[in-house]
Amino acid sequence: MTGLHRHVPVNVPPGEHYVTTRDDVVITTVLGSCVAACIRDPVARIGGLNHFMLPSSETGVWGGTTGSLRYGNFAMERLVNEILKRGGRRSRLEIKVFGGGDVLGGSAPIGHLNADFVEWYLRAEGMPIAASAMRGFSARRVRYFPTTGKALVRELAMRDVRMPLAEEAAYRSAIDHAPVEADIELFN
Template sequence: MFHQPIEAPSTALVRPVRLTVMQGQARVSGDPRVELTTVLGSCIACCLFDATSNVGGMNHFLLAEPKGGRGVDEHYGAYLMEVLINEMLAYGATRPAMRAHLYGGANMHSGMTRIGSANAAFATAFLEQERIPLVRSSLGGNQARRVDFRPARGQARLRLVDDTVAPQPIERPAATRGDVELF
């Protein structure tokens, strides 16, 4: 079921047009038939909407900010958050009316760098700095998420992806002395 933070327009969603938002992308629409979708692990999806202009959008970023002075590109939240806001403004949204949802930021593998936590902290701080209210979020944990977002209405549906759906790692026997392991 879609979470509906605002009164929806009376136009029923007929034959939805599903658009996948991949890593490094931002998409914006005011078409009530459009549904944006993505699957997240440690990545973050920010869904913005403006209820007064019925415009919304979603981005999907892999990492928060580059390390070591490297340039910012489409894989970083520092870039894609600005792209999403600017696209929203180009479609007629106003900054004071924007509201946000944040999803993702899971730490998928124990013992590895907590990239998901860093991404979630970045996205939350970015919205606070830009004074965009966060009205809904599902961040952290260790499960992947599937997010469907109807941008013109600000409606979102979140589903956690069960670990049994993901392929399990293949255990290979340890190489003994003199054996060669090809990979």
């Protein structure tokens, strides 16, 4: 299949990831201050994308896997490990990173901190970045073809920025108000 319209789109919202071996899938996401890592093994033809909101956490405070994936350290480990578990090899991984825009223009440039984190993480793990489009002041739409490694990245006009910001704000709010998941169940 060729052309974007012949691919099955899979949207990855904040705090999620997706991995596949299917040639007909395009993974999409919209980033404001968040960062997405697109990682694949070109020989095993497996790849995926994550979408994280905050650089790191020691505990992933909210407990559940999905809650912890909003942090870069958990999201990166999960994506890499899932690709390796499905037959990828660490030495062959191709990595592209996007996002981290300072779209809010506030005093806490969380987007730039996210970008700093992913660059530090990959350097510490000895994993080179093949391509990136990070920082700046724009939101971005990413379309990633995981088996070929092709990434289409488009900066969004200011009128289009409201959507990713609203999605990120809604996700943050849902996490902030969600009950903490427990690893222990008590019986009377």
